[in-house]
Amino acid sequence: MNSLRHCAVVLCLLLISSAQAEDKLQVYTVNYPLQYFAERIGGEFVDVKFPAPEDVDPAFWMPDAETIGAYQQADLILLNGAGYAKWVTKVSLPRRKLVNTSSSFMDDYIRIEDKVTHQHGPGGDHSHAGTAFTTWLDFTQAARQAEQVALAMKKARPEHTRVFEGNYQQLEHDLMQLDANLREITSLHPEKRLLASHPVYQYLARRYQLKLQSVTWEPDVSPDPAQWHELELINSKHAGKWMLWEAKPIAETQTGLTSMNIMSVVFEPSMNNPAKGDFLTVMKANIENLRSAWK
Amino acid sequence: MMDSLYVAWQYVTWNRGKTLVLITSITLITFLPMALQVLLNESEQQLRSRAIETPLLVGAKGSALDLVMSSLYFDDEVPEIISMQAVRQVETTELAYAIPLYVRFQSRGFPVVGTTLDYFDFRELKIEEGRMLAVLGECVIGADVAEQLGIGPGDSLVTSPENLFDIAGIYPLKMKVTGVMARRHSPDDLAVFVDMKTAWVIQGLGHGHQDLAKTRDTSVILKQDERSVTANARLMQYTEITKDNIDGFHFHGDESIYPVTAILALPNDTKSAAMLRGRFLDDENYQIIKPDDVIDGLMENIFRIKSVIDAVIVIVAIATVLTIVLVFILSLRIRRDELETIFRIGCSRMTIVRLLAAEILIIILTSAVLCAVLLWLVQTNSSELVRGFILR
Numbered sequence: 238m239n240s241l242r243h244c245a246v247v248l249c250l251l252l253i254s255s256a257q258a259e260d261k262l263q264v265y266t267v268n269y270p271l272q273y274f275a276e277r278i279g280g281e282f283v284d285v286k287f288p289a290p291e292d293v294d295p296a297f298w299m300p301d302a303e304t305i306g307a308y309q310q311a312d313l314i315l316l317n318g319a320g321y322a323k324w325v326t327k328v329s330l331p332r333r334k335l336v337n338t339s340s341s342f343m344d345d346y347i348r349i350e351d352k353v354t355h356q357h358g359p360g361g362d363h364s365h366a367g368t369a370f371t372t373w374l375d376f377t378q379a380a381r382q383a384e385q386v387a388l389a390m391k392k393a394r395p396e397h398t399r400v401f402e403g404n405y406q407q408l409e410h411d412l413m414q415l416d417a418n419l420r421e422i423t424s425l426h427p428e429k430r431l432l433a434s435h436p437v438y439q440y441l442a443r444r445y446q447l448k449l450q451s452v453t454w455e456p457d458v459s460p461d462p463a464q465w466h467e468l469e470l471i472n473s474k475h476a477g478k479w480m481l482w483e484a485k486p487i488a489e490t491q492t493g494l495t496s497m498n499i500m501s502v503v504f505e506p507s508m509n510n511p512a513k514g515d516f517l518t519v520m521k522a523n524i525e526n527l528r529s530a531w532k
Numbered sequence: 533m534m535d536s537l538y539v540a541w542q543y544v545t546w547n548r549g550k551t552l553v554l555i556t557s558i559t560l561i562t563f564l565p566m567a568l569q570v571l572l573n574e575s576e577q578q579l580r581s582r583a584i585e586t587p588l589l590v591g592a593k594g595s596a597l598d599l600v601m602s603s604l605y606f607d608d609e610v611p612e613i614i615s616m617q618a619v620r621q622v623e624t625t626e627l628a629y630a631i632p633l634y635v636r637f638q639s640r641g642f643p644v645v646g647t648t649l650d651y652f653d654f655r656e657l658k659i660e661e662g663r664m665l666a667v668l669g670e671c672v673i674g675a676d677v678a679e680q681l682g683i684g685p686g687d688s689l690v691t692s693p694e695n696l697f698d699i700a701g702i703y704p705l706k707m708k709v710t711g712v713m714a715r716r717h718s719p720d721d722l723a724v725f726v727d728m729k730t731a732w733v734i735q736g737l738g739h740g741h742q743d744l745a746k747t748r749d750t751s752v753i754l755k756q757d758e759r760s761v762t763a764n765a766r767l768m769q770y771t772e773i774t775k776d777n778i779d780g781f782h783f784h785g786d787e788s789i790y791p792v793t794a795i796l797a798l799p800n801d802t803k804s805a806a807m808l809r810g811r812f813l814d815d816e817n818y819q820i821i822k823p824d825d826v827i828d829g830l831m832e833n834i835f836r837i838k839s840v841i842d843a844v845i846v847i848v849a850i851a852t853v854l855t856i857v858l859v860f861i862l863s864l865r866i867r868r869d870e871l872e873t874i875f876r877i878g879c880s881r882m883t884i885v886r887l888l889a890a891e892i893l894i895i896i897l898t899s900a901v902l903c904a905v906l907l908w909l910v911q912t913n914s915s916e917l918v919r920g921f922i923l924r
Contacts, residue, residue: 299778305666309649327778329665329727331649333629 262394265311267322268295268508270373271338273516274383275315277408279390282397286311287510295508296370299324313389317382319346321370336389338382339372346372347439369439371506376416376520378440380409411517418524419445422531429531432468432477432499434486437506450475456484465493472497479530502530536883540890550863551895554856558899559906561852565845566903567910572838574914576831579605582718583823585655587805588628588797590618590812590820599819600826602635603794605719606643610636613791618818620788622797625811627804631796634731639689639707642677645723646731646792654798657720661685662711668733668781669773671707671726675715676919684712688772689724691734705734706772717915732783732790733773740773740781860892 261284266272272287279285288304289295300308305328308314314330316322318339339346347369373379387405391398423429423445433442433451442449450471454460460468471477480494481504491501504523505511511519544551582604591599592612601607613636622630631654634646649665651657662685665672671689678684687709707726715721732738773781783790797820799805812820864871871884879887910917 302663302666306663309664309666326729326783327668327781329649329667329670329729331653332631333648333650333653 262390263310263312264315264390265308265313266315267317267325269510270379270507270516271315271317271382271386272510274338274379274386274408275390278383278387278401278404280400280404282394282400283390289509291510293509296321297323300328305329312393315386315389317370317372318343319370319372320368321372336385338385339378341381341385342372342378345378347443349436349439369436371437371508372440374438374441374506375444376412376419377444380412380416383408383412415517415520415524416444419527422524422528423447425531429479430475430477431530432472432475432480434480434482437483438481438504441504448475448477449481450477454486454490456482456486456490459487459489460493468497472499500530502526536886536890537894539887540894543887544891544894550859554859554895555899555902557852557856558896559902561845561849562899563903563906565842565849566907568838568841568845570907570910570914571918572834574918575834578718578915578918579827579831580824583827586796586823587799588808588820589823590614590622590630590795590797590818591793593817593819596819596821596826597830599794599821600823603633603796604823606635606645606723608638608643611793613793614795614818615788616790616792617788619792619795621818622795622808625808627808627811628797628799631798632728632792633794633796634728634792636791636793637731637734638692639671639724640681640692642673642681642722642724644671644691644731644734645725646728646734647725648728651725651796654796655716655718655720657716658714659711660714662709664711665725665727665730666710667773668727668730668738668778669705669707670710670730671724672711672713673709673725674713674721674723676721676916677724678712683709685709703736703771705730708773717919719919722919728790728792729783730773733781735791737785737790738781738783740777864888 262279262282264275264279264283264285266275266285266287268289269287272285275283275285286307287295288300288307289298308328308330311334313336314334316325316335316337318337349367349369373382383405387401390401394401427446428448430448430450431442433449434454434456436451436453438447438449438451441447452460452464452468452471454464477499479500479502482501483504483506485503486494486501494501503526505519507516507519514522583600586604589599589603591603592614594612598607598609598611602609602611616632619630619632622628629650631648631650632646633651635643636646637644645651652664659672660675661678662672673681673683673689681689683689689707689709691704691707693704707724707730713720713725726734729738797808799808809820809822812818874884874887875881
């Protein structure tokens with residue numbers, strides 16, 4: 238009799254847990270920062286998925302029909318906005334489920350006119366013409382994006398409003414802490430000039446008043462003579478002593494840069510899932526890297 | 533009585549021509565008003581059910597009926613075009629969510645309906661075969677489209693030019709059919725559904741072509757400088773969206789100015805619906821309508837016309853009955869000798885009356901059976917008949 242009662246209790250618990258799993262808000266995102274924000278805010282009440290393979294740049298990725306079908310089934314689809322993830326304009330997604338997380342600062346988007354195409358990863362040729370899209374590298378903007386995520390979740394699951402609100406407050410605090418730390422560092426030597434290996438740091442430069450000039454290099458590809466020449470031309474006027482990289486550049490590039498008296502510093506935009514840690518730890522590491530450059 | 537029926541049957545089968553005319557006249561005069569009533573009832577039911585299902589419709593100022601017929605029944609008449617700005621205007625009120633519709637193009641005689649995936653949820657349309665729209669250039673088709681054209685997932689459909697003389701117009705787009713929807717016995721069965729963006733590609737607002745920055749064919753370049761490259765009319769645009777060329781497809785300009793023919797506005801609740809109607813009441817560019825009200829007005833007009841038709845049918849029926857009576861009277865005169873002979877060989881006058889009554893009974897019964905069969909056919913196919921001939 239006792240064992241029968243135990244079985245019934247276990248069965249009930251299983252049923253409750255499976256019902257809770259089914260009831261979880263299904264959230265799909267177009268990049269890793271939004272995945273991180275959604276997980277932090279939604280906690281146990283959401284199931285967040287970002288299905289881009291780890292070796293692609295999510296901004297220029299094109300999902301297959303099956304993955305698009307999975308996005309269509311989600312309860313919420315978190316978009317970055319600012320022209321990020323161009324595939325969104327070429328597929329059919331339910332408008333009602335789309336959330337443009339940067340819609341509250343659309344007027345502050347940075348327009349760019351870069352017409353140079355380049356290639357990295359399996360995504361094919363692309364250019365960064367249009368709108369700068371790494372909006373979250375301005376941590377105040379990241380907080381505003383997180384706020385939109387929280388609003389969308391509260392609307393979808395009003396019964397968990399207090400949890401979402403509490404989690405958002407904590408996330409906002411963390412992001413504003415990053416913002417304060419970075420401002421503190423960059424304000425030490427506001428005259429410092431930097432170079433960027435890729436045109437993805439526009440919002441970072443604007444918020445933290447970095448004097449930044451970009452080239453279009455890849456960390457894993459050795460620049461050709463024309464690219465070295467372009468850098469020489471830029472730096473003849475700009476005189477940058479540090480170059481920001483999305484990942485550690487290959488030794489050959491580092492040696493070439495060192496010979497030009499340019500040091501390399503990694504500042505990962507964290508568009509895709511990090512190999513280790515999370516958005517917060519990656520950004521903290523980025524800030525520490527910058528701190529060493531600012532000494 | 534059986535004897536009378538036997539003799540009467542022999543008579544009507546011998547005089548086939550006269551019998552056939554009489555049966556046809558009686559059948560038609562009884563069938564027509566009944567069939568008309570069946571079709572009207574079905575039309576009303578279809579019109580009303582779809583209108584009741586659709587809470588509010590936003591479109592350009594103008595004919596409310598055109599707007600409803602285009603947006604709910606995919607009629608050929610294209611209402612005045614509005615822009616996606618109106619969609620944002622509805623959405624920003626947060627009183628309703630908006631489903632844009634762009635019903636303008638056709639493919640092999642069927643309307644191409646540009647919309648968003650929300651439409652399928654709203655109308656509870658399910659895919660029976662294949663899969664839902666995923667990528668630009670794909671379409672899903674209604675059950676009747678699949679049946680009539682004999683196509684299914686994996687086949688293609690090409691859009692038709694808006695008119696035959698549109699030789700300088702837009703390129704036709706070859707669309708890939710990805711799915712067939714389950715039958716809903718509604719105008720959705722007769723439509724080809726595409727994403728809004730695909731509808732804009734059909735119009736030429738979004739297009740794909742070779743990369744001008746990379747092309748070696750200088751004959752397609754009109755002007756080139758450091759910042760831009762301008763192509764001439766020789767630049768070929770893609771007429772089919774494939775995995776290989778989808779990256780080359782792009783849209784020009786702000787999406788808010790892109791066209792739509794109507795917006796299905798689905799309010800949060802009754803209060804929101806009233807407030808939304810209030811917001812658009814004095815709008816200079818848009819009208820907001822309750823399709824149910826428009827269909828009520830339409831049905832009132834239809835029933836007014838039907839009462840006139842009923843009166844005409846009554847007059848025609850009286851004329852037909854009088855003609856039939858005349859035919860019988862004249863027939864009796866012609867058959868005077870025949871009836872006299874029947875009387876002389878010993879049949880009573882009552883027997884002769886029974887014989888004549890049996891003839892009339894056979895004709896009326898045959899007409900009634902024919903009328904019932906025809907009515908059954910109309911009743912059984914009324915849904916398709918209405919959608920195929922009346923609501924198109």
